[in-house]
Amino acid sequence: MADKGLRIEPPPDFVAGHLARLHEVCFAPLPETPWSAHAFRTLLRLPTTRALIACANDQEISGLLVARVAGYEAEILTLCVAPAMRREGVAGALLGQFFEMLEPDTRTLLEVAVDNVVAISLYESFGFTPVGRRPGYYGGPTGGTDAVVYALGRRASDNAPCG
Numbered sequence: 582m583a584d585k586g587l588r589i590e591p592p593p594d595f596v597a598g599h600l601a602r603l604h605e606v607c608f609a610p611l612p613e614t615p616w617s618a619h620a621f622r623t624l625l626r627l628p629t630t631r632a633l634i635a636c637a638n639d640q641e642i643s644g645l646l647v648a649r650v651a652g653y654e655a656e657i658l659t660l661c662v663a664p665a666m667r668r669e670g671v672a673g674a675l676l677g678q679f680f681e682m683l684e685p686d687t688r689t690l691l692e693v694a695v696d697n698v699v700a701i702s703l704y705e706s707f708g709f710t711p712v713g714r715r716p717g718y719y720g721g722p723t724g725g726t727d728a729v730v731y732a733l734g735r736r737a738s739d740n741a742p743c744g
C-alpha cells in the first residue's frame with residue numbers, strides 16, 4: 582500500500598486539530614491522555630521536533646509520527662495509524678522515512694506498553710530491542726501498565742560525555 586498514493590511529509594501547522602483527533606481515535610482503547618490541538622501546535626514548533634504525517638490519495642491524514650531529536654539521540658514520542666488504514670504498511674512507511682531524516686549514527690528510543698503486541702511486533706521488525714522497563718508507566722484505573730523501553734542504534738555509552 583505504501584506506494585499507492587501514500588504521501589509522507591512534515592505536517593503543516595494548521596493540521597494540529599486533525600492530529601489531535603487522529604491521536605485520540607488511535608489511542609482511545611489505551612490508558613493514554615489525549616493530546617490537545619494546542620499541545621500538538623506547541624510540540625510541532627519546537628526546533629528539536631521531527632514529525633511526519635501519512636496521507637493516502639489526498640484524503641484525510643491516516644498516520645502520524647512525532648519524535649524529538651537532539652544530537653545523536655532520537656525519541657519517538659508517538660506513532661499511530663487510523664484504525665481503517667492499519668496493516669497496510671503506513672506505520673512502516675512513516676518509520677522508514679523518519680530514519681532517513683536521521684544522522685547515520687543516531688540512537689532511537691521509544692516506550693511501548695508491555696501488552697501492545699502489535700506495536701512491539703512493528704518495532705521488533707525494524708530491529709528495535711528492549712533495553713529497559715518502566716513499571717506502571719501508563720497510568721490506568723487498575724494500577725497502570727508497564728512500559729518497555731526499546732532502542733535501535735548505537736548505545737548511549739558511545740555518546741560524547743557531558744561537560
Ligand SMILES: CC(C)(COP(=O)(O)OP(=O)(O)OC[C@H]1O[C@@H](n2cnc3c(N)ncnc32)[C@H](O)[C@@H]1OP(=O)(O)O)[C@@H](O)C(=O)NCCC(=O)NCCS
Pocket residue numbers: 607608659660661662663666667668669670671672673674692693694697698699700702703704706
Ligand atoms: C502500531 C500501529 C502504529 C501499526 O500501524 P500499521 O500501519 O498498521 O503497521 P504496518 O502496516 O506498517 O505494519 C508493519 C509491521 O508491524 C507489525 N504489525 C502491524 N499490525 C500488526 C498486527 N495487527 N498484528 C501483528 N503484527 C502487526 C507487523 O510486523 C507488520 O509487518 P507485516 O505487515 O509485514 O507483517 C497501529 O496499529 C496503531 O496506530 N496502533 C495504535 C497506536 C499505538 O499503539 N501506537 C504505538 C505506540 S508505542
